[in-house]
Amino acid sequence: MKVSVIGTGYVGLVTATCFAFLGHDVACLDINEKRIDLLNSGKVPIYEPNLEELLAICKQNGKYPVFSTNASEVISHGEFIFIAVGTPPLPNGEPNLSYLESAALSIGQYMQDDAIVINKSTVPVGSGNWVAMLVQNGLKQRVSAQSGNTIPKIKFSVASNPEFLREGSAISDSLYPDRIVLGCDSKQDTLRLKNLYNELTEQVFKAPDFCPRPKNYSKVELITTDITSAEMIKYSANSFLALKISFANQIANICDYVGADVNEVMRGIGADTRIGAKFLNAGIGWGGSCFGKDVDALISIANDYGYDPEILKAARDVNYKQRDLVIKRLQEKLKILKGKKIGLLGLAFKPNTDDMRDAPALDIASALIKAGAQVSACDPIAIEHCRHENPDLNLEYFEDPYLMASGLDALVLVTEWKEYTNLDMQKILNLMSGNLFVDGRNQYSPNQLTQLGFNYVGMGRHAR
């Protein structure tokens, strides 16, 4: 089938590659020329495990997607047109819908008859109707640009297909999703989208060696619903995950007072199948392009109706206070931060990505620099992104954590890259001037590090 994808970021590029891998003819549009040039030269502009390998398979199969900045070429190609442009937050917490607006207008200008426009971007509830209006406006522009002024009989419909992939495991999440949500306003659209997803839902493709099918995984649950409910599912899912992490962090802070170990507490509650063990890791809290933005957007949607969503606001507040807590702990232990050498292990908002959007490392580094500390940081992948996106951040960057450790007064684990959760901590301690280790992701044993000679500070954990 012919699929067009608008936007080649984390979601658009992964979606396009997976559809191409499954045998569809895919064309992708982006306004970022550099990105399209890179993709056309066979390079991948983002760091995402297995993406390069999957694109290579597409190439071998003669299904390498078309990558172009030409809206007419890409949009007119697709019977299915996916919108996967960014919806970043505005300062007031509402999502910036200008990219979506311009994508929808272009679709109206160039789409073929009977196309389905599918929203994969995370968009406020009601965006389905709004996108339909914009596509219609685009269609009118096409008409007025043509001679004769007669409106061509071009039918289209809009659907919602929210995306749940996680950066860092996006290919596996897309090939073996927990569920696929299809929000459509007609049975016919639901049927067409079901057909498009058939190889995936039935799992009738050969799994790539580098991304094997999980054990006991056979079919994908397909959730078909109306557009508004599909839009709400996406915001509710992210808000619930964000809430789970904030809950764990709030319990961690109480553990700090009473002397309990939050990792033990979460192990104890996570074993209850009604609760589940995932997303209960206490620490510095969530970051990234989605949780903060989506929680804020849902708060803003509720406010539009005069409703005060207290739980969502608390989830957000608890999260951002965890970042301040790192500074507080460093102050408690070091007393004076001015002139102190502090190293951050990890910059990306989570492991296995180079994404620096809303990364806790940025807030922590800025606060420490403001307090007069000399701050250094290392990351296996995200240094270039961080440097490029934050040219004014006065950080000293290191590729090697051991080189960074030399002469440090304190070391903070910010991102739990596997490279940083298995360090030779004796070697690190020998290199440091001080002995303070803030385990922002609760990855190390408080007892073992204390025995080595560290002053260990966890997030709701203590040496016994």
Ligand code: NAD
């Ligand atoms: P991104 O910023 O990585 O990519 C967006 C891309 O769209 C960019 O390459 C940009 O140049 C391009 N673009 C913007 N306007 C365009 C236009 N008019 N025409 C063509 N291209 C255009 O964003 P992302 O992380 O891929 O997220 C996309 C959407 O998916 C967002 O709504 C996000 O909330 C949602 N989402 C993201 C994730 C994630 O983990 N990143 C997961 C689920 C859902």
